Amino acid sequence: MQIIDVHGHISAPLALYAYQAQLIASKGFHGKGRPACSDEEVVDAAKPHVELLRKLSVDTQFISPRPFAMMHSQKPERIVHWYTEHVNDMIHKQVTAYPDVFVGVAGLPQSAGVSPANAVAELERCVTELGFVGCVLNPDPGEGDYASPPLGDEWWYPLYEKMVELDVPALIHTAACANPRESYSNHFITEESIAILSLVESRVFTDFPGLKLIVAHGGGSIPYQIGRWRAQRLQKNAERFDDSLRRLYFDTVLYSPEALELLLKVAGPDRCLFATEAPGIGSGYDPEVGRTLDDLKPVVEGIGWLTAEQREAVFQGNARTVFSRWKAAL
Amino acid sequence: MQIIDVHGHISAPLALYAYQAQLIASKGFHGKGRPACSDEEVVDAAKPHVELLRKLSVDTQFISPRPFAMMHSQKPERIVHWYTEHVNDMIHKQVTAYPDVFVGVAGLPQSAGVSPANAVAELERCVTELGFVGCVLNPDPGEGDYASPPLGDEWWYPLYEKMVELDVPALIHTAACANPRESYSNHFITEESIAILSLVESRVFTDFPGLKLIVAHGGGSIPYQIGRWRAQRLQKNAERFDDSLRRLYFDTVLYSPEALELLLKVAGPDRCLFATEAPGIGSGYDPEVGRTLDDLKPVVEGIGWLTAEQREAVFQGNARTVFSRWKAAL
């Protein structure tokens, strides 16, 4: 059985971020330019990452740009565009260098206050030219300005339409957070919850039956707070909340066994995709557990009530279904 | 054993909310005035509430104003003040009428952009004159304007100081939410999570060792997402997150058994206080379960791994510890 990790982010050379800093400082005055590194350095930057995946028994990881660095709220828009193109190109170089280990997932040049239609061309380029199989979708391109329409709004339809046309899923995952009341890390959770609640109340899946959306980090707070949403639907005599929720997919980036088990129970094993987001926040070593928290394969294996088929679905089957374009490529 | 429910809200007569609507429409032009109802009507309004508690086997419930109606972001400030005083007085009337069933928990006249010091006098009035034993604390008086300092900030110290002086805990619980991206109901969860993360990174418990804070709704997303916060602390070589978290208390207002069990595991039974928030969002009847979702006593009883002592602590012991002023009153 192949262990597929659907949620990873590129380990890029420092030159990428130095390039980004220059874009932000210059506001693009020097033109698009390029990160100051060779292709070899790009490939080398992935080495520790590849080794770590091996250690975690991950066979293949789907990598996208590091979200908290996507700079979607930076202006002018063109610096976001340039950065996104470069980071997608770097992903492509690493995927080309490690074809068995990495699969490309596109970052999108989203920009605060700009229609998602503006990101469609780069998605298309990544999928049709670079062979990427999905994308990361930031439901809050304002990065904490609370001004974007939520994901159930028609504002997002140009992007959904292209995703369906290209048959690629999106991983819902915010970027930075400018409001100092929240860290970007908790903002992930906040926005994933808002995204789910907006989607399940919307017409999105009626209008786009083929749309595939994976909510990162185990679905924010929703699986844990599911009781309150079930109750609300009962009071309204509407569709049961669990049925609505199961139109979405979830990754397993939850670094506690209890939470992971709750997710699998609530969402169902057929809706959960194995993921570690390693290397990342979970890479700290826990002496009490004797491993890093993102070492999730044994955690899934330790959930006794999963059948072999369910476990296989979580580890690889669901990923193949959702990232159908990738399966086709095999 | 007495079943104590630490999280309930007043079932007030319609006249209270008609009064509130008039304050909002008139901006206080007609003066403070009063809700158009007799004391008898206030007491009568509690009858179905009392019956429901009996049905849920709750012996005693701590009631505060209904949070989503606290109108903390309405201006001018004086209409918030007047409303809060009236609703606290109504609670007092119901507590007086049903002394075995109800215990008073104060609403605070918090106001967007106004120092929490402004709420101290009403807290003192409720505790010393009306015999209330705690208060509800809204970490976001702007009701979705994202402008208030988070709970770890010294801005909140005048209130903490008075709470410690009076020896009363606060239930952290937001009110309404003006930002249309979120419902007030999910905003509860969002803000509880932000509150916890701010508090555990702050000096608040160092500066106020006697401060007692209960996070409503099972702690927002934090117990479920605990892995990411544990990991972050491991990477920083800081105090283990679980140890920090256990400076707080949590109620059991989670309407799914899986979530409740996760909370008890993560926070520990000595940090969890039984609560139903009934009547409320959980009061819908679930035909699949055969009861309403806020019927939580059998859920707690069904958690096999809790010892008798632990179960007793959850049902009543912890409440007596935290609401020490109430215990003293017996």
Next chain:
Amino acid sequence: MQIIDVHGHISAPLALYAYQAQLIASKGFHGKGRPACSDEEVVDAAKPHVELLRKLSVDTQFISPRPFAMMHSQKPERIVHWYTEHVNDMIHKQVTAYPDVFVGVAGLPQSAGVSPANAVAELERCVTELGFVGCVLNPDPGEGDYASPPLGDEWWYPLYEKMVELDVPALIHTAACANPRESYSNHFITEESIAILSLVESRVFTDFPGLKLIVAHGGGSIPYQIGRWRAQRLQKNAERFDDSLRRLYFDTVLYSPEALELLLKVAGPDRCLFATEAPGIGSGYDPEVGRTLDDLKPVVEGIGWLTAEQREAVFQGNARTVFSRWKAAL
């Protein structure tokens, strides 16, 4: 002779305002819902109102929603819409119950920053389905934000067009006022004055010759300050101000005899419609006068220089002319 009072507002059960408070607090999260009262309670709520009218010798009163509670500046727009529909329905119930006493005048779901076209459907519903004969028009849906175009602006034309098509007049009457420099009550006066000055300088009556507008509360400040507006027209050699003014109608809701007499002189008895707005601000008993200030029938009767025809026109004739749809219904 029938005494017709063209300016009254519904005496609704508290449940209506409790419903409104819930909409404001929840921002519509719970859906449209309905006020928690039976049809009987709606009808009962009108009883003291009907008795008061009898005491004031008013035979028939045209009732609309209570303006200061119209909540036009509350967001999201849908809660204004829902509230307006419910209050219009309640008016319909009271009109049905007291067909000789009450006539329905529609509240409009106006919303700050939203085109008046958005209110057209509800106007049509009220007139064609509920049998209403006029509407209340708020020239400041922002409720003190000073941002709406004044009534002479083409922005209002979609509404004027429908009014003419349906042959119904509007009573110009603001709602609440958010700016703390002014009470809503004085804001009525301020905005009525602005409305008149905008209309008399505009092309509105050229573009809509059939448009009928009644300015509430005796026309704000204009009849009293008429000298300055006459003078300005004289300096510009333009149409005499009095002639312009007489394209509008005025109600007699002025609670001092001197003011009422001034209005009748300045605007002419053929342009004034008897009204009391009772029960309302005028309902306070004045021991010096020996009656309530809104007891205006004797005041009108006490104006010696009015001919019998003029008095009849004020008491009923003008109302029948302006509310032509109502006359037709007899």
Next chain:
Amino acid sequence: MQIIDVHGHISAPLALYAYQAQLIASKGFHGKGRPACSDEEVVDAAKPHVELLRKLSVDTQFISPRPFAMMHSQKPERIVHWYTEHVNDMIHKQVTAYPDVFVGVAGLPQSAGVSPANAVAELERCVTELGFVGCVLNPDPGEGDYASPPLGDEWWYPLYEKMVELDVPALIHTAACANPRESYSNHFITEESIAILSLVESRVFTDFPGLKLIVAHGGGSIPYQIGRWRAQRLQKNAERFDDSLRRLYFDTVLYSPEALELLLKVAGPDRCLFATEAPGIGSGYDPEVGRTLDDLKPVVEGIGWLTAEQREAVFQGNARTVFSRWKAAL
């Protein structure tokens, strides 16, 4: 009997306004500078004004800067200051040239968002050095930004304090109006009404028993709408509104006989000061009346119910009482 007109504004040479335009355009870059005119031209500019007063049988007029040109909302503050000083100096020159005809009333260098304390020095200069006997007070230095505290607020106390100390009254009179919903001319009326309502509800006259305030233009809308304010007080069982109102003074700048009569009835002849504001908006000739509208002496004389004493008080006695400093100077 001397006819004293307490409300007039300087007829300045064009150079004053050309100077003002240059200040506004340059934002003060060229320094204070001075209007490009000789003292002789300043005095000459008053000639038609003096003749007009004679024609209107006005013996003495109290002149201040033309209010709508006070530019209180222009920034930077120093250009307002410079302009105010120059226009006060010009008034002084005209008063010196026509000592029997003119008396000086100071313009104040008020500035949007700046404490009234900033205007105290210029008031003192005008009174103690130039011999002025009163000042004009703009309750809305933001000129239509609705942001200044109303006159009942303690924000204004530094100015009130100095007025009492110097024993000079203020004429309440706004300047321009930036909000296009209103003309500056109607804004006078709006703000005079707001000023009265704020003052009668405030502690101002308790805190400054010696304060003397004259509301321009017959008190805005208040005397006409007095019924609604009487009623409100009756409902609150508070001091009768008429008693509160009579702490203020009013001028007679109402260009219709009916309005003037209403004012005298409502406020009482002992509270009204004769004034024409001529030359000004009222100077247009009305062929139907056969004189200009600001020819108010015959209008006052035509009010039959005034006793000789009352008429004398209106024409001169009240002015001597209120402008006590002037009387002293005789």
Next chain:
Amino acid sequence: MQIIDVHGHISAPLALYAYQAQLIASKGFHGKGRPACSDEEVVDAAKPHVELLRKLSVDTQFISPRPFAMMHSQKPERIVHWYTEHVNDMIHKQVTAYPDVFVGVAGLPQSAGVSPANAVAELERCVTELGFVGCVLNPDPGEGDYASPPLGDEWWYPLYEKMVELDVPALIHTAACANPRESYSNHFITEESIAILSLVESRVFTDFPGLKLIVAHGGGSIPYQIGRWRAQRLQKNAERFDDSLRRLYFDTVLYSPEALELLLKVAGPDRCLFATEAPGIGSGYDPEVGRTLDDLKPVVEGIGWLTAEQREAVFQGNARTVFSRWKAAL
């Protein structure tokens, strides 16, 4: 040889600016009106101006409205329009009175936030009806609000289109400056620099090959700082900056010989048009030099390396080329 000065501004009677002050104070309430002066006064106001030009040996000067008084940021827009029309009419009167001395250059009714298309009709009127040969273009109608698109933006195309159609050049010259960090005088320099940099990086001259733009005051900072812009182009391997710069024209309003010489070297004598902006800031007498600083004819003559042809081009030839419409009129 005729000395042509392409950059002069009208010496208007004070009445023009008094009129402007009244527009600003009244916000246009009194209608368009007109400056209070006779045609004779308009013509008389030019006399000292004409004498000064003779003293400076200027034969013909192209006069436009005084820029710092153009009031482009004043609202409502109509007062800008009215003022601009009147000042253009005054220019026409002076040109008619002194046909050998003056040539008309139109002021444009530009308005902050309003499309330049709004100024096209007045440009056309001035050129086709009044015989004007160019216009003054303010690149910052917001007068220091930093909100207008720079001159390279398509926002400006409607105006460029009309300029090309009418075959008239524009003198780039800002008006006032509201931001107190800068005087309007330095703001000229700031904005001229921004204008040049925007234009040379834009498609404007590709899209409008016939467009003729003269940058006032010797081109702001650009000729002095040219090294940094040359360097930037060298680093980008783009067209040499000097070649781009030479698509523009420059006037000689630089009151130091060193600067003037630098301009002529950097931009080339074929791109420089003689100008003094007299009377203006340069009219102060310098005792060390023994003349006023705007006495620039001897300065140009003193530049030894200019050939006779080049000198002639600067003094008159270039002006005839650029203001081709004027040449045609001879």
Next chain:
Amino acid sequence: MQIIDVHGHISAPLALYAYQAQLIASKGFHGKGRPACSDEEVVDAAKPHVELLRKLSVDTQFISPRPFAMMHSQKPERIVHWYTEHVNDMIHKQVTAYPDVFVGVAGLPQSAGVSPANAVAELERCVTELGFVGCVLNPDPGEGDYASPPLGDEWWYPLYEKMVELDVPALIHTAACANPRESYSNHFITEESIAILSLVESRVFTDFPGLKLIVAHGGGSIPYQIGRWRAQRLQKNAERFDDSLRRLYFDTVLYSPEALELLLKVAGPDRCLFATEAPGIGSGYDPEVGRTLDDLKPVVEGIGWLTAEQREAVFQGNARTVFSRWKAAL
């Protein structure tokens, strides 16, 4: 003779800017941290820089942080502080490694809207602990928000006071520019001009006679536009502008010979300090000239009218005078 270049910026390893990008993305969530590079890499990063200086015949260069990357407008303030400390430390490492070539000039942790007093401690640290001899002062920490008081304002006094106390000069040099109408590169010029004009009109040099300020890039536009500022002073009969200007110092970072010569004439050789800002914008090779534009030594040497003493002062003497702390250290 030693060639001293007073205006250079650190050539830092990419890791510094990657670190900066991470701070901006994370808003400081991960704490201060450090750039991911060894001391050796820091020193290595300077090698090409050192070689370039040798090629340009620069013996010693004063290096500060690269201004356009100072991120002064980024929030929260602490990330600016952390970045500034690290970049100053890196400068110290390079100075230590190349003690003959480099001298340290401190970057200041300025922050939009925060008092300059906040930067005093880091200045003191750099001077007293790291041996730095000056600082770079950004007159626009808002980076194009136009909101900071100009340099003549007392707001800046806490910093001036410390500079005088430590006897260190500041190089006036802006950072980035957020307003898209301007590039950061032209914003340097704009703000240097504003800085000079504010300082020469202020009391700064009266209040701080010992203050030493060097204006970068040859003084913005001022030396070129000096005629207009001379003229203005002549008109005001104030101190001659040249005398005021000569209280400041200027560097020679002007990449055209004509401009450099103009600067030396206008400001005087005793007020100009040799500088190249190499490597930087001037480093592009100009095939027509046969060298890079920042190769300024031959340009200075080519100015024939400079005496040997003057040339020596420009190349080294003035620098020793102004950076007196450095001279002392020799």
